[in-house]
Each structure stands twice: as C-alpha cells, then as structure tokens.
Amino acid sequence: MAKRVLFALFTIAFGAFAGAFAWGFFFLMNTGIALLWEAAPNALAAQGLPAVFYPLVFCTVGGVVIGLFAKKFGPYPADMNTVMASVKQTGRYEYDHMGASFFGALLPLLFGGSIGPEAGMTGVIAGLCTWVGDRLRFVGAEMRELAEASCAAVIAAIFATPLFGLMVPAVGAADDSDGPRRISEVRLDVAKPLKIAVYVLAVAGALGAMALLGHWFGASGGLPRFSEIAFGASELAWALPLMAVGTAAGWLYFPAGAAARALATRLGDRPVAKAVMAGALLGAVGTALPFALFAGEAQTEQLALIWTTVSAGMLLATGFAKVIVTQFCLNLGWRGGHFFPLIFAGIALGYGLATLTGIDPVFALCAVTGALMGAVMRQPLMTAVLLFLVFPLAGAPVLLVAAALGSLVPVPHRWLGK
Incomplete structure (x- = not known):
C-alpha cells in the first residue's frame, strides 16, 4: 500500500x-x-x-x-x-x-x-x-x-x-x-x-x-478557445461545401508531403541544404502571407481579431499555403509536429469561407477544420477530441461529421511514405 x-x-x-x-x-x-x-x-x-x-x-x-x-x-x-x-x-x-x-x-x-x-x-x-x-x-x-x-x-x-x-x-x-x-x-x-x-x-x-x-x-502558449457557435438554415446549407474545402486541404497535405520527401531524397545527406531550402520557401511564402509563419497559437488569436479586415482570397491562400509549407518544413529538417499549424490552416480557411458566405464564423471554422484534421489524422473521434481545445462542445456534431467525412477520402499509398 x-x-x-x-x-x-x-x-x-x-x-x-x-x-x-x-x-x-x-x-x-x-x-x-x-x-x-x-x-x-x-x-x-x-x-x-x-x-x-x-x-x-x-x-x-x-x-x-x-x-x-x-x-x-x-x-x-x-x-x-x-x-x-x-x-x-x-x-x-x-x-x-x-x-x-x-x-x-x-x-x-x-x-x-x-x-x-x-x-x-x-x-x-x-x-x-x-x-x-x-x-x-x-x-x-x-x-x-x-x-x-x-x-x-x-x-x-x-x-x-x-x-x-x-x-x-x-x-x-x-x-x-x-x-x-x-x-x-x-x-x-x-x-x-x-x-x-x-x-x-x-x-x-x-x-x-x-x-x-x-x-x-500569465498564460503561456496554447490556442485560444471559441466559446459560442450558431446553427441556422444558412449554416446547415453551407455545411457540406465547407467540409469539402476542408477535406481538400487535408488531402493536399499528402501530395505536398510526397513532393517534399522527393526533394529531400534528391538533396541526399545534406542537412544544411535541406534546412536552407525549407527556410527559403517558408520565408518567401511568409513575405507574401505573414500568417503562414509560426505554429499558429498566437496567430489564431490575432486572426480572430482582424479577420474581417482581411480579404477572403488572402485567408484562403494562407490556409492552403500553410498546409504545404508545413510539410516542407517537416521533411526538410525543421523538426516538430503538425497539429497546431494544420489547425490554424483550417481556421484561416474557415474565416475566408465565412467572409464569402456570411454565415456564423465559428460554424465555418468547425466544419472546415474538422474536415481538414479528419483527412490528415484518419481518426474522427480523436480529431473531435483534439479540436475541443479550440471549439465549444456545442460544435461537437459538426466536428464529428466533418472529421468522419474527411477521413473517408482515399489517399494513394505512394503518398504516405511508408
């Protein structure tokens, strides 16, 4: 005892x-x-x-x-x-x-x-x-x-x-x-x-x-949390298109990874050359799309305050670019995880689509981010549990459906790097 x-x-x-x-x-x-x-x-x-x-x-x-x-x-x-x-x-x-x-x-x-x-x-x-x-x-x-x-x-x-x-x-x-x-x-x-x-x-x-x-x-690190979500006829009408965009972004993660690994193989055993290549790509994208930089914690909080002042095109470009840049960082020697940047990518895409459709932004974020992470993680329940750190519990149905749909999209085996 x-x-x-x-x-x-x-x-x-x-x-x-x-x-x-x-x-x-x-x-x-x-x-x-x-x-x-x-x-x-x-x-x-x-x-x-x-x-x-x-x-x-x-x-x-x-x-x-x-x-x-x-x-x-x-x-x-x-x-x-x-x-x-x-x-x-x-x-x-x-x-x-x-x-x-x-x-x-x-x-x-x-x-x-x-x-x-x-x-x-x-x-x-x-x-x-x-x-x-x-x-x-x-x-x-x-x-x-x-x-x-x-x-x-x-x-x-x-x-x-x-x-x-x-x-x-x-x-x-x-x-x-x-x-x-x-x-x-x-x-x-x-x-x-x-x-x-x-x-x-x-x-x-x-x-x-x-x-x-x-x-x-004082708090240090972590993503901010959205506390409210609205469900209405407009939100439900746009649900599947939003999830389709998120799924497409999650699917893009895999060919981007295959391309990054192919480049890494071509560069061979040259860690400096690989890391410099990733840094140059990251810096070039970050010059045009500043929110494509960093893990995404502080950037999510900043974007939540200013997203209405950013064009939908910029937000959508940021989301898709971040998915690609994350893979090149990970496969060319910038070692870390992919959860935070991909969650931010979904949030950027969700804000862009909320701007275009006029629906509740948090609903859009849930639908897009849930589908994106579901496509990447391939585990709908785990995806929903992870995203509770950002989204309200009331968004659980949206997260679960989006993650399930995202996980159903097939990924060619050659893109998985096995």
Whole structure:
C-alpha cells in the first residue's frame, strides 16, 4: 500500500513537472519570437532599413542554423509517435540526447517554422522519466506506466485537453509527416484500472501546474478557445461545401508531403541544404502571407481579431499555403509536429469561407477544420477530441461529421511514405 501511495505521488509530481516544462517551453518560445520577430524588425525600421523582406532573410538564416545543428547533433527531436512507440514497446526512452531534443525543437519555432512544439517536449519528458526510473529501482515494472503517463501529461498540457492527453498514448495520433499511422498496441503489465488512475493523476498534475503558473505569471502558449457557435438554415446549407474545402486541404497535405520527401531524397545527406531550402520557401511564402509563419497559437488569436479586415482570397491562400509549407518544413529538417499549424490552416480557411458566405464564423471554422484534421489524422473521434481545445462542445456534431467525412477520402499509398 505504501508503495502504491508513493508511486501515486511520483506520478502527480511527474505530471506537474511535465506541465511546468510545457509552460516554460512556451514561455521561452514566445519570448524569443517577440524579440526576433517584433523587436528586431522594429529596430530595423527605426534605422530606416526596409523590413519587408525580413521573413525571407531571417528564415533562410534559420535554415543555416537548423541545418548546422542537425549536422552536429543529429535529427532531433524525434516525432511524438516515435517517442511513444518506444515507451510502449520498451517502457523507456533513452535520455542521452535530451538537450539536443529540447534545442532541436525550439530552434525551428524561433525562426518562424510552420510546425508544432509537441515533438520535442514529449521526447524530453519521456527521457527524463526514464532517467529517474533508472535511479529509483523500487518503482520496478510500473516504470512503463509512469513513462507513458508522463507522455500523456505533457500532451494534455500542450493541447490543454485532458481527454486527448489520455487517449493519444492508447491509440496513437498520426503525428507523423509521412501520413497516418497508429502506435502498435503492446500488452500491459498492470491492471487496467491502475493504468487509468496513473494517467489521470499525471494529467491532473500537468494541468494543475499549467494553471498555477498561468495564474502567477500569465498564460503561456496554447490556442485560444471559441466559446459560442450558431446553427441556422444558412449554416446547415453551407455545411457540406465547407467540409469539402476542408477535406481538400487535408488531402493536399499528402501530395505536398510526397513532393517534399522527393526533394529531400534528391538533396541526399545534406542537412544544411535541406534546412536552407525549407527556410527559403517558408520565408518567401511568409513575405507574401505573414500568417503562414509560426505554429499558429498566437496567430489564431490575432486572426480572430482582424479577420474581417482581411480579404477572403488572402485567408484562403494562407490556409492552403500553410498546409504545404508545413510539410516542407517537416521533411526538410525543421523538426516538430503538425497539429497546431494544420489547425490554424483550417481556421484561416474557415474565416475566408465565412467572409464569402456570411454565415456564423465559428460554424465555418468547425466544419472546415474538422474536415481538414479528419483527412490528415484518419481518426474522427480523436480529431473531435483534439479540436475541443479550440471549439465549444456545442460544435461537437459538426466536428464529428466533418472529421468522419474527411477521413473517408482515399489517399494513394505512394503518398504516405511508408
């Protein structure tokens, strides 16, 4: 009994650390972005120097830095599914490259990469959990559950969705630039009720730490949440066309990935050349479409305030461009995840279509984003659970139908990179 209580306390502590780590990572990322993307261009403008091509120059320089980093330290961080697959299969994740995983995840985000932060954070937390487990032998066979629970905790903290954090380690989340895949199930060594309890304790610790740090120092990271949605005759009439556009954008993710992998293969074992190519493309697109840069958290909040002042064409171009740019970043060495940028792509498309149709914007966002993410993730229920971090629960029917329709669109096997 005492061992179980002690293990529960360790689980809560690890969960809290995972939440604090996620908050700190977002804080560093946002502080660095503010310095590099706001203060620096403003200083240039004050000196009378043009800042219009700043994205092109800075993203290309970022490609050089990221490429040199990869050349020296290797391809870190690993993607989220790779980390969790290792944990599920072996009960551990090797921790000899935690520093490389941390900085490898942070650098692309600082240079404006259209990628998400989840890959690096998951690897660092799993590695740290394994490191502690190697020094606390009394934890024994339950170390596997603690490592998995820590992954669940950091995922819940990143996405601010407890249910998604609990579900991802169990079923996988297609967090792979090569296309949808699931983590293979392995036999567990502890009873299912204990496993559920461990997950819940870890996620509660993570979200509690995030909430406390946000209360004391201000919120750090995460997508904003839309609180209201309207259903009417106009919205229902436009539902299927909206979902069709979102599905098309999600489908585009796969040929874009195939093209990016073909370019990566052509460039061969030249990490600097690959990263510079991705940076130049990202910077060129970002010069014309500024919202195509970054993961999308802060940009979603900004767009929610100004979307009525942006043309529908610009919004639609941003959404489709972001889907393509994300794949080129991921496959040419700007390592990270795809969840945040693709959610933002759906939001940009939804606002563009709301401008054209005049319907409720949140309904449009739900329909388009649900279909886009459903087409990419191929798991409608997981898609809906993930998108609850952004959209109200009242939008659940729209999200589920859109995700289901998106997941039905076939994707040629040659585009999946298997």
